[in-house]
Amino acid sequence: MKILVVDDEADVRALFEQRFRREIRAGEFSFTFAYSGEEALEFLQAHASEVVLILSDINMPGMSGLELLRRIRQQYSAPPPSPPQVMMITAYGDTESRQQALQLGANDFLTKPVDFAALREKLTTIGIHEN
Amino acid sequence: MSLNTSLLISILMVLVIIRALRRFLDLPTRLPRLNGLLNYIWGPGVVLGLLALALGWKGNQTDQLDELYMLFVLASILVVLARVRHYRPARTLLLALAPYTVYSAIELLLAVTGRELMKQYDDIFETSKGFALIWLVTFIFIARSQKKTLEAERLQREEETKAKERIEAQNLELERLVAERTATLTTQAHELQQALTELRTTQAQLIQAEKMASLGELTAGIAHEIQNPLNFVTNFSDVSSELVGELEEEQQRPDRDAALEAELLADLKQNLQKITHHGQRAASIVRGMLEHSRASSGERQPTDLNTLADEYLRLAYHGLRAKNKAFNATLHTDFDQNLNKVEAVSQDLGRVLLNLFTNAFYAVQKRKEAASEADGYMPTVSVSTRRGPNDTVEVRVRDNGIGMPEGLQQKIFQPFFTTKPTGEGTGLGLSLSYDIVTKGHGGTLAVESKEGEYTEFIISLPA
Structure with a gap:
């Protein structure tokens, strides 16, 4: 299962790669990283069909996570293939942001600091469902 | 008879x-x-x-x-x-x-x-009598005229005395009026002095309040800025203990994978470095905040303008983001990496930068609110540093916000001048900034702007 992680903090890569070391090694998940909304859209253009799940930060310089979500829902709405799932991650866990994200079509809404155990479970469920 | x-x-x-x-x-x-x-x-x-x-x-x-x-x-x-x-x-x-x-x-x-x-001697007597009578009448007339003269003199003297008395009375009245007026003036001067003292106190309080208000604007940004590195510290230490667990597991096995062990150790080392890095990042933000709130020592120290500008740009941005979550802007930095440190009071200069950034974000936010979706307007705030002419260092803070007409540009450095609605701005930000740059650092603070297009503030400091 290909997962695209979008965050302006570069260290997120090291974190995810270590957190999901076993899953990556087992070939369950494969992560790709983008450091801005623009970069994410660029990547999606080339690999739209591959990406199953997008994990995106909301607060990023330039294009925000919500804007990215809006564009993804606009551009990749119609199947086939099935549209990617989008999970928003933000430090501001207020209801307003959550509502806005869900309204724009987010599948889930996580707050930082991310509970990786819970995330792992969610990802695994999605993975099983995919297969 | x-x-x-x-x-x-x-x-x-x-x-x-x-x-x-x-x-x-x-x-x-x-x-x-x-x-x-x-x-x-x-x-x-x-x-x-x-x-x-x-x-x-x-x-x-x-x-x-x-x-x-x-x-x-x-x-x-x-x-x-x-x-x-x-x-x-x-x-x-x-x-x-x-x-x-x-x-x-x-x-x-x-x-x-x-x-x-x-x-x-009848004739002589008669003559003498006539003479005596003429003498008598003549001298009576003389006496009369003398009396008249004396009377006139007396009247004149009386008149003069009266006039003198009048003048004296007037003098007294005048003196009384002068004393009265002097008392009034003294009271007024005293009251004015008091008002001035009160004004000075109020001004000092306002300046402090402005400082605290800017700190308030910073708080959310600071919280966000601290939260991020803290999350990394937590996550990296957490994942590191997992790595240690894996490493121990690997050691128990009869066929140990040396390559995996080396990889795990390398990751561990990298994680510890990252923990240190993010810990220091949080610490520096807290230090900056403390410095900002503390009364200025006024002591100039070698200051890295690039770091200072970058730090405050992020703080200002996240401060605004915390208040208005829908807001978004592109931050653009262009730093001259060979810039020498300048002698500056970093917390004072930080306030100036924070103020300029806050204004810039305000300007792009206003333009964004006015723009329609189709305009494709991208709010952008940029900061750049470079060596200026005549041995100076320049920091430019530019935004592509609403800009200002010529008339406004003249007034923005005046105390209490603000374009923001009542309660949103003290009108002291730019005037204080101007004082800090010019009086505090012997530099200049200039503005260039075009209405509806951009605003650029140029801080120029002696290198």
């Missing part, structure tokens, strides 16, 4: 003369006692008359009675005049009466003693 008649006429004349004399010399005030006696001037005349009647004087014997009486009256008048001789008209009258009195006395004497001489 009968005795009674001539004596009576004399008495009447005397009364008229005395009355005139009283008036002329103002006797009731000058000589009240003699004046009282003069009331009885008729007395001797009447006594003489009665005496003559009683003794049965007749003919020649009574001829001189009225003259005797007149001489007595003249003598009395002379006495009176002598008593008031210090009064000039009185002296003149004295002079006027003297010849006539002498004449009357001699005539009387001659009349009593014998008439021969009188007859012999």
Whole structure:
């Protein structure tokens, strides 16, 4: 299962790669990283069909996570293939942001600091469902 | 002429003369006692008359009675005049009466003693009498004119005295008014002084309040900025303990994978470095916040403008993001990496930068609100550093926000000038910034702007 992680903090890569070391090694998940909304859209253009799940930060310089979500829902709405799932991650866990994200079509809404155990479970469920 | 008649006429004349004399010399005030006696001037005349009647004087014997009486009256008048001789008209009258009195006395004497001489020198006597009378009248006139002159002088003196009194009264009134006005002015000056002191206190309080308000704007940004590195610290230490677990597991196995062990160890080392890095990042933010809130020491220290600008740009951005979550902007930095450190009070300069960034974000936010989706407007705030002309260092803060018309650009550095709605801005930000840059650092703070397009602030500091 290909997962695209979008965050302006570069260290997120090291974190995810270590957190999901076993899953990556087992070939369950494969992560790709983008450091801005623009970069994410660029990547999606080339690999739209591959990406199953997008994990995106909301607060990023330039294009925000919500804007990215809006564009993804606009551009990749119609199947086939099935549209990617989008999970928003933000430090501001207020209801307003959550509502806005869900309204724009987010599948889930996580707050930082991310509970990786819970995330792992969610990802695994999605993975099983995919297969 | 009968005795009674001539004596009576004399008495009447005397009364008229005395009355005139009283008036002329103002006797009731000058000589009240003699004046009282003069009331009885008729007395001797009447006594003489009665005496003559009683003794049965007749003919020649009574001829001189009225003259005797007149001489007595003249003598009395002379006495009176002598008593008031210090009064000039009185002296003149004295002079006027003297010849006539002498004449009357001699005539009387001659009349009593014998008439021969009188007859012999009749002409001379007549002439003398005429002369004495002319003298008398002339001098009475002179006395009158003297009296008039004196009276005029007296009136003038009185007038002068009155005028002097008036002036004195006016002077007193003026002095009173001056004293009154002085008191009012002193009170006013005192009140003004007090108002000034209060204003100064208020100004100091306002400046501190402005500082605290900017700190308030920072708080959310700071919280966000601290949260991120703290999350990394937590996550990396968490994942590191997992790695250690894996490593221990691997060590228990009979067929140990050396490559995996090396990889795990490398990751561990990297994680520890990251923990240190993010810990320091959080610490530096806290330090910056403390510095910002602390009263300025005013001490200049070598300051890296790139770091300072970057730090405050992020703080300002996240501060605004915390307040308005829908807001988003592209942050653009262009730092001259070879920039030398400048001598600056970093917390003061930080306030200036924070203020400029906050304004920039405000401007792009305003333009974004006005723009429609189709415009594709991308709010952008950029900061750049570079070496300026004449050994200076420049920091430029630019935004593509609403901009300012020419008229506004003149006013923005004035204290209390603000374009923000009441309650949103103190109007002190830019004026304080201007003071910090110019007075505090000997630099310049300039603005360039085009309405509806951009605004750029240029801080120029001596390198």
